[in-house]
Amino acid sequence: xxxxxxxxxxxxxxxxxxxTGCIAPPQQLTSIGFVPPGGNPKIIVMRPDVAVDLLTAGxxxxxxxxxxxxARDNVLxxxxxxxxRRGSKTRVAITRASAGGExxxxxxxxxxxxxxxxxxxxxxxxxxxxxPTKDGVFDWTLGEIAVQYGRESGYDYAxxxxxxxxxxxxxxxxxxAVGYLGCMVGVCAVAPGGSQTAFASLVDLKTGDxxxxxxxxxxxxxxxxxxxxxxxxxxxxxxMSAKERANKGS
Amino acid sequence: xHSSRRQFMLxxxxxxxxxxxxxxxxxxxxxxxxxxxxxxxxxxADERGxxxxxxxxxxxxxxxxxxxxxxxxxxxxxxxxEQLMGRETPDLRIYLMRSALFNASMFPTGMMIVNTGLMARxxxxxxxxxxxxxxxxxxxxxxxxxxxxxxxxxxxxxxxxGAIANLGAGVYSVGPYSSSDWIxxxxxxxxxxxxxxxxxxxxxxEEADAYGISxxxxxxxxxxxxSQVWKQLIEERKASAAQxxxxxxxxxxxxxxxxxxxxxxxxxxxxxAAYLAKGSNRGSTDRRDEWLAAVAPHRxxxxxxxxxxxxxxxxxxxxxxxxxxxxxxxxRYNEGEIYRLRGETGDQEKAAEAYAAATAFTDVPxxxxxxxxxxxxxxxxxxxxxxALNRYLELNPGAKDAGVVRYTLAQ
Numbered sequence: 288x289x290x291x292x293x294x295x296x297x298x299x300x301x302x303x304x305x306x307t308g309c310i311a312p313p314q315q316l317t318s319i320g321f322v323p324p325g326g327n328p329k330i331i332v333m334r335p336d337v338a339v340d341l342l343t344a345g346x347x348x349x350x351x352x353x354x355x356x357x358a359r360d361n362v363l364x365x366x367x368x369x370x371x372r373r374g375s376k377t378r379v380a381i382t383r384a385s386a387g388g389e390x391x392x393x394x395x396x397x398x399x400x401x402x403x404x405x406x407x408x409x410x411x412x413x414x415x416x417x418x419p420t421k422d423g424v425f426d427w428t429l430g431e432i433a434v435q436y437g438r439e440s441g442y443d444y445a446x447x448x449x450x451x452x453x454x455x456x457x458x459x460x461x462x463x464a465v466g467y468l469g470c471m472v473g474v475c476a477v478a479p480g481g482s483q484t485a486f487a488s489l490v491d492l493k494t495g496d497x498x499x500x501x502x503x504x505x506x507x508x509x510x511x512x513x514x515x516x517x518x519x520x521x522x523x524x525x526x527m528s529a530k531e532r533a534n535k536g537s
Numbered sequence: 538x539h540s541s542r543r544q545f546m547l548x549x550x551x552x553x554x555x556x557x558x559x560x561x562x563x564x565x566x567x568x569x570x571x572x573x574x575x576x577x578x579x580x581x582a583d584e585r586g587x588x589x590x591x592x593x594x595x596x597x598x599x600x601x602x603x604x605x606x607x608x609x610x611x612x613x614x615x616x617x618x619e620q621l622m623g624r625e626t627p628d629l630r631i632y633l634m635r636s637a638l639f640n641a642s643m644f645p646t647g648m649m650i651v652n653t654g655l656m657a658r659x660x661x662x663x664x665x666x667x668x669x670x671x672x673x674x675x676x677x678x679x680x681x682x683x684x685x686x687x688x689x690x691x692x693x694x695x696x697x698x699g700a701i702a703n704l705g706a707g708v709y710s711v712g713p714y715s716s717s718d719w720i721x722x723x724x725x726x727x728x729x730x731x732x733x734x735x736x737x738x739x740x741x742x743e744e745a746d747a748y749g750i751s752x753x754x755x756x757x758x759x760x761x762x763x764s765q766v767w768k769q770l771i772e773e774r775k776a777s778a779a780q781x782x783x784x785x786x787x788x789x790x791x792x793x794x795x796x797x798x799x800x801x802x803x804x805x806x807x808x809x810a811a812y813l814a815k816g817s818n819r820g821s822t823d824r825r826d827e828w829l830a831a832v833a834p835h836r837x838x839x840x841x842x843x844x845x846x847x848x849x850x851x852x853x854x855x856x857x858x859x860x861x862x863x864x865x866x867x868x869r870y871n872e873g874e875i876y877r878l879r880g881e882t883g884d885q886e887k888a889a890e891a892y893a894a895a896t897a898f899t900d901v902p903x904x905x906x907x908x909x910x911x912x913x914x915x916x917x918x919x920x921x922x923x924x925a926l927n928r929y930l931e932l933n934p935g936a937k938d939a940g941v942v943r944y945t946l947a948q
Contacts (some may be wrong), residue, residue: 323842338590350586371646391600398597458868465700474716477698 328443332370332379333393335362335448336401339511342481344458346407354454354511361516362450368517369524373526387440396436399429404486406499420508428496437492445492450485450519482506487523539750561596569748571677575628583689584645584682591646598632598648598870604654605633605835614651620674620750629673633837637842639770643672645681656832657839658769660857662824663753667806670749678748680741687737695727743867746802750809755894759821760810767803773854780850819861837902849879866898870905877908888912896925903933907942914945 331339339354366379380386386393407427410418456462459478466477486502503522511514551817579585600805605611611633618626628647636652643649648687650841651674675681702723706716754760771785778785790798796807832839844852852875860868873891876884889912895905910925926942 340586343687343689345694347689347692349583349689350590351582351587352585353582355586355589392602394593394596398593460695462696462700463702464698469700469703471706472704473710474703474707476700476703478700502876505730 288446303362327536329441330377330444330446331386331440332377332443332446333397333400334380334383334446335359335366335450335485336397337362337450338452340453340481341452342450342455342459344456344462346459348453350370354452358450358452358510361449361510361513364513365516365520369520387442388436388465389439392432392436392439396429396432396445397447399432400490401449403427403429403497404447404449404488404500404502407488407497408477408486408502411500412502425500427500428494429490430495433490433492433495440492444498445490446487447490447522448485448487448520448523450510452482452483452508453481454509455480466528480503481517483508483510483519485519485523491510567672569678569744569751570842572679573628573677575624575626577628579682581682583685587682587685588646591644591648594644595630595646595648595666598634598650601634603635605635607633607835610831610835612655614665614669617662618669621666621670621673621758623754623756629676631669635842637846641668641672643675643681645676647676649673649676653835653839653842656835658773659766659828660769660825660858661762662828662831663758663822664668664766665828666753666756666758667749667763667766670752671745672747672753673747674745678741679742680745684737688734691730691734695730698723698726698730708789732792732933733794735795739797740800742796743805746806747809750806750813753760754810754813754821757819757821758814759823761807762823764803764806764810767799767806769858771799773851777848777850777853780848780853791930837867841866844871844874844878847878849875864894864898866895866901867904869895869898870902873905873908885912885915889916896928903929904934906932906935911945 337355337359338505339358340348341351341354343349363379363381370377370379380414383397384390385392388396404499409416410421411425436445437443459480462478463480466475469475470477483505484502485504488497488536489499491498501523503519510519558808579588579820593823607676611631614631614633615626618629621628629649630647631649631651633651633656637654637657638652639654641649641651641655642890649668649669653666655668655684659668700717709719710716750760750763753763771787774787775785787799788794789796790800796802838854843855846852853872856868856872856886857876873888873895876891888908892905892909892912895901896909906925906929910922910929913919913922913925916922923946930936930939930942933939
């Protein structure tokens, strides 16, 4: 019924390539001198900020509660599986209340992370919006409120995850089809379809600083399914766990 | 192609005319039943999605440091809504927010924001009820979801018009045809569709006005208060513009405005109030004393917020309007502050006079004595000035600037 048509269409693939061309290939960023937490730090995985939207024919993103709830449950399950593999003192906050701090602090922290993360995406991964002051440095921070949360909750690090997924409506798909016809007669403007954007940050709760950041963007995948959520979580976090293992070994 | 474009332009003219006709149409305060009950829960997927995303916004508002911490005023405002609706209103959640701008807004889920800038301006309970009733109208008439669905349809229409025009332009780019006509026509149609979105918003505002005023009439508030709110606002904006040597211009008087022209709203509301008064024998009240008592503890903060907007024309208008009920120490002190901050030729003297006048009232704020004292010292009236500064320290011994004032006295 509702589906993505992106990957099947070569014309669109080219268009998308040109759209995403401004974004560097996924890479993780760390602050200078960052050493993955050694010893046995207490890490909290914050309740993931997940939303899934319907992309309407006219291009509006319409939040879908059922899809969002399913996707959040899936992402949480993926995170818990990751935690089970890692052991240590990592805890996954299933609800916001279980994150340990004051409700208002946790809410504000989650929202602040979404904004700061989008700012990192824009200014660090898009060449057009690169900032001279951020050239060669990675010094984003959630500031005092993160430190306050660290004091309240007793954790050393917090891992945040933000994920958005969207799916084209039937109307949007039909509109794209007309767009392809246009390409055949020389006027090529195909409306973009649904897409997936996600990022994750590790925040040092002693300083509030983002010490590690990773993002992914895709026109495939579906976090409404457990497999899709697993792919998202592992794509974002697996490289870090690999580094962590290397660090323990050394 | 050319003839078809002319026909299209004609169509546009016709429709533009019908739009401006609608703008001036009345929405009668009858036949506007609430579309949602007290325990309403959305069922449709689009509306459920909106409610879910609003939850996060409401949490932010709840925890916002911008919220006014005033439980009594909060409760009082809630009681007005209950009076208007004639029942308890757990479905409407009011948040008083510290913002000096005149505004209130309704969210799709029943969350209502009321700015302190509105509290600073209303003159009686009925005027506040007029605004609350209007906002309640947006909720009970389901305006948000209606507007969203219309937006969804219209953006889809625009996307289709664009896509088909592109296709047409491609097909007709060979031969004697001009392919750009397709694009022009598409742009014209889409402009009209955009205009119709603004028109819909204005129609909803009219309906909310009508809904609010019918609630007022039903619950015994003077319906005239609704148009009074707008009359005051127009006067204030004129005073503000005059101060800045500008001509007053209503930003709502435009085809791309989400709200009807302010003057039209005022007249519509006045007409509707007259219409409602004709059909009713029951008495109505503006409950001015109740309002004045409720707002009194916050008046100093409200005036302070307003004055810091650095809009002396509007601030003086507000002070003078409030002084129609009689001058007091707080109003005189703030009048002085407006002149002091404006700093035009002669303002220093006007400020000094206002501070002096403030000290003659029993409700004089301690700060007025300080301001009066420094004004006197500037005017070389040393003894009187020292007396005034000492009064300030007596009335406010723990003042943050007590040290500075003592230093002045020690000179």
